[in-house]
Amino acid sequence: MREALLLGPGPSNVPASVLAALARPTIGHLDPEFLALMDGLQSGLRAVFRTANRLTIAVSGTGSAGMEALLTNLVEPRERILVCVNGVFGGRAAELCRRLGADAVELTFPWGRPVDPAAVGEALDRSAAKTLFFVHAETSTGALSDAAAIAAAGREHGALVVMDCVTSLGGLPVEIDAWGIDAAFSGTQKCLSVPPGLAPVTLGERALARMDARMAPLPSWYFDLGLVRRYWGPDRTYHHTAPVNMLYALAAALREIAGEGLPARFERHATAHAQLVAGLAALGLSLVPPEGARLPMLNCVRVPDRVDEAAVRAALHARHDIEIGAGLGELRGKVWRIGLMGENAREGVVRRFLAALSEELRRHAASRPA
């Protein structure tokens, strides 16, 4: 297998220390040594989520499993939920809520734009939704939303606030307690730089009370957090076999993040982003989201007219071993999505990418009929 530089929307490259942790001998998922590792892992997750929430664990499955676990436990059939949609992942949450039988009201924003907190407040006035869902960092468009202001609007209206921070966690400040977020989920394969396969989640007291007061039977057994939490808590009751080696890997990554420190890590992402944006501008390329609402870790770049988006992307992969992402949904064929996530938010990586892109754009222009 060739090793590629993963500059798409995730997965990102995994550091050697985390790969080494994955390769450690598998032990039993109820072995006392492993249970101690899980305790440390929960503390490490509380530190990156910036929360004191008791129920802060890693759900088995990718980021979508985190979404499904939270919404399945927190939303009841026929209950109204306001879902902010400014890209693919808000749309995915709305679809999931409909499948759960909830009354999902979509509040839509143009792709590439952040969620507008004032519009959220007005929509909550109109809809009287019990729950509010939004995506902090919309990976399909590169737009960053103001989570603190959106959560404040939700709380003012008495709604339970659920946040998707799959792309932001570990690369941008995420302040679960300070912002008043009731429940949030993420994924390991982006700014945490762990392979895909786990979904860190955190639920505060209001979310736990909502779970406990639930009237309708839970439509999922695997994602029943009331059962799952008994394995992560002092009872240690078997629910499903934990993915032992993936949890080793996440624990190792959390130790690396603690060693680096969150402020330094965020600064590294911001610096790499600024360097990339300057280099892209020098090549005549611009980003979709407006300044001030751009994600540092996912850069959504307009493909110039007369450039074949897929051909350049394929050439980067074939000739330079660099993977970047294509556009999704309404941005398909129109953008490249360039990720600088976790391990890859580094000056040398940006330099290598810009050199490769500039070479391929020149080659592409030369091969085009005049």
Ligand SMILES: Cc1ncc(COP(=O)(O)O)c(C=O)c1O
């Ligand atoms: C913002 C956001 N939410 C949810 C998901 C779903 O995560 P996964 O693909 O790991 O299931 C992704 C994945 O790209 C994402 O970027």
